[in-house]
Amino acid sequence: xxxxxxxxxxxxxxxxQALIDASKMGEMPAQVEVVISDKKEAQALKRAQDNKIPAxxxxxxxxxxxxxxxxxxxxxxxxxxxDLICLAGFMRILSPFFINNVxxxxxxxxxxxxxxxxxxxxxxxxxxxxxxFSGCTVHFVDEGVxxxxxxxxxxxxxxxxxxxxxxAQRILQEEHxxxxxxxxxxAEGRIRIEGRKVFIE
Ligand code: GAR
Numbered sequence: 093x094x095x096x097x098x099x100x101x102x103x104x105x106x107x108x109q110a111l112i113d114a115s116k117m118g119e120m121p122a123q124v125e126v127v128i129s130d131k132k133e134a135q136a137l138k139r140a141q142d143n144k145i146p147a148x149x150x151x152x153x154x155x156x157x158x159x160x161x162x163x164x165x166x167x168x169x170x171x172x173x174x175d176l177i178c179l180a181g182f183m184r185i186l187s188p189f190f191i192n193n194v195x196x197x198x199x200x201x202x203x204x205x206x207x208x209x210x211x212x213x214x215x216x217x218x219x220x221x222x223x224x225f226s227g228c229t230v231h232f233v234d235e236g237v238x239x240x241x242x243x244x245x246x247x248x249x250x251x252x253x254x255x256x257x258x259x260a261q262r263i264l265q266e267e268h269x270x271x272x273x274x275x276x277x278x279a280e281g282r283i284r285i286e287g288r289k290v291f292i293e
Contacts, residue, residue: 105136
């Protein structure tokens with residue numbers, strides 16, 4: 093298995109877990125090589141350790157600027173052999189500096205049907221707006237916020253009486269299916285990008 097992932101995560105890490113599990117089950121021809129977090133207490137780091145994957149905390153507050161923090165991320169990433177960066181609940185916007193200098197493609201999973209409800213609290217935005225369907229999106233990361241070419245999307249119905257938590261949970265189940273599938277397509281070389289359109293071959 094040669095396709096390798098670097099995962100950046102800030103929190104509970106269930107999408108990271110979905111990638112680890114899919115790799116172990118042979119559902120995705122890729123493996124998680126390193127996990128980096130900007131939060132010391134992130135459960136994602138614990139999940140990595142439990143699976144004998146290098147787990148690295150980088151404290152943003154110990155750098156004088158965002159650029160210095162991102163330089164450190166790049167320095168650490170350069171110490172690993174990997175093909176693709178997967179953001180999995182990484183709650184920081186990466187600057188054009190990082191995106192243009194890291195030298196590898198970056199994908200993200202977002203809990204809405206982009207371009208609707210980018211940014212924070214996507215599930216709350218969907219409920220407040222009153223949409224009947226939401227979902228999740230896996231996309232390439234570009235210099236905007238949740239604006240890069242869309243690889244895959246899954247639709248999730250909004251049900252009467254949904255709270256932010258119940259909707260988030262229903263969407264999360266689809267995220268766990270979609271993210272490994274997107275990685276699988278990339279690892280198999282089946283993704284072609286033309287402008288902002290992604291074709292699956
Ligand atoms: C997921 O729902 C992911 O889509 C979302 O954060 C959650 C992380 O959960 N990401 C964003 O909102 C990014 N803008 P996890 O830590 O259990 O994978």
